[in-house]
């Protein structure tokens with residue numbers, strides 16, 4: 523193995539001590555004191571690895587190693603080290619510290635890249651604190667929105683204030699940092715956060731695409747009435763309508779989706795929410811994802827038919843609002859080809875799989891070709907202290923990252 527897995531393990535477990543909760547949990551909210559401590563420690567590791575490191579004005583930690591041909595578009599590697607409020611030790615950190623390990627091992631083996639390499643620990647990937655994440659990567663590519671620095675956390679502190687407390691002063695005019703053409707490729711390693719690799723009994727996987735979510739809110743309106751006095755044939759029960767739609771939506775995704783399609787209703791509110799009143803109004807969310815837009819579009823149309831048919835049969839009114847509509851973003855074929863070649867040489871025979879959750883890489887895809895490596899995680903648990911990935915799986919993923927980064931930076 524080219525990488526030093528003992529060093530990598532030591533760093534992953536040392537970093538987990540910062541913001542540690544319980545035995546295995548981590549709480550490092552974006553721009554917090556714990557986040558700053560983590561960034562300072564990881565910055566030292568970047569420097570040990572031979573990277574010229576700095577914290578930019580958006581809170582991103584960025585380290586560079588100059589290539590012999592400085593005019594070439596750079597190779598970028600990275601992930602994040604902030605966490606959910608009740609998070610685990612591997613989400614983000616496996617990839618961020620894995621990327622640093624790759625460069626450190628280059629140094630150990632006397633490998634000098636032709637192409638300049640930058641390693642980034644993106645700030646606020648998780649979005650838990652200000653209810654909007656991937657802040658650092660969006661700043662790099664120029665996708666910050668109006669009022670972004672005025673968003674408040676639960677204590678009423680704005681992002682601007684939090685970033686100042688963290689030790690940087692954001693300059694919106696500095697965004698974007700990178701333009702299309704500046705970056706040859708972006709590579710991210712991440713734990714899978716799902717059960718597919720475990721099910722396949724494979725330690726790592728090569729990602730094909732990050733699926734695009736369609737998020738809708740459905741409101742159904744019926745008519746309230748006393749649960750004891752309104753006969754069944756005269757009712758307009760919004761919850762009966764909603765539950766019929768939810769059931770049929772689930773069947774639809776199961777029967778007409780592909781193995782990559784997932785559909786979820788994760789939140790539901792009923793009004794007035796009383797045991798002896800017929801539900802008058804119900805609101806629920808739809809999350810529909812696929813990497814194939816044709817499939818997703820077809821199921822979306824079918825969903826609307828189900829809603830219309832159900833509401834008309836039950837004498838209900840409905841309205842829909844669209845909260846998010848993202849396109850899937852495909853990993854570059856040429857990067858996947860290189861990854862597969864290196865994967866074969868390592869004797870892993872890793873499967874290809876899609877990513878349901880999004881990652882920093884999703885945003886990098888708007889200005890650069892990208893590739894991702896997934897590492898198996900126990901039972902697919904993530905965003906939870908129980909999150910666990912075996913070191914021997916992580917080191918395989920980082921070894922593949924090493925070989926891929928070496929190929930991409932040697933010419």
Ligand SMILES: [Zn+2]
Nearest residue numbers: 613614647712
């Ligand atoms: Zn993550």
